[in-house]
Amino acid sequence: MTYFSRAGINMVAGRQQQLVVGNTARVAIAIADKVSVATNTIEAVEPYPDSYQLTLARARREADQQTWPPVERTPMRVGKVLLLGFPIWGGDLPRPVATWLRQTQLSGVTIYPFCTHEGSRFGTSLTTIANLCPAATVGLGLPVRGNRVQQADAAVRHWLVDNGLLQSTN
């Protein structure tokens, strides 16, 4: 499993809130609780600020210009199945995730995406993944609303079972 998540000030159900653990990280933890997978995080070399407004401004600029923000190159081995998590930013995936996808050899891999969002669900991110990883297969995704990550356990379980990653009796 590989995911990107930003702790800091965020909008949760229309209000600014300080998140100590990012929403996507919480879903990742719920997944890791059910299936045994190695977990890696995607880290921008230049971390995003704590401020929601400054993060929004930078994310907009990166999306408008379709930049490839450098990410930390942590050695990781991707198996045949990749659980890929990210928040939705500007209706798409955060650009550091795009950088990571471009830099990682994913041919023949089945990607099961999960995202957290405040209404956009996956937005255009699934198309972005397919475009960046033409030799990978994109499986069924799991979108979770940011303010419901604490109650996402059943949805996470169903998603894993539906994708054959967890036995339904577990």
Ligand SMILES: Cc1cc2nc3c(=O)[nH]c(=O)nc-3n(C[C@H](O)[C@H](O)[C@H](O)COP(=O)(O)O)c2cc1C
């Ligand atoms: C820069 C930025 C842009 C966002 N854009 C969207 C968006 O277009 N649509 C949406 O539903 N939520 C949007 N959100 C809300 C996040 O997707 C949501 O809060 C998510 O759960 C954050 O995950 P994280 O805590 O793991 O980073 C945005 C949040 C940020 C910080």
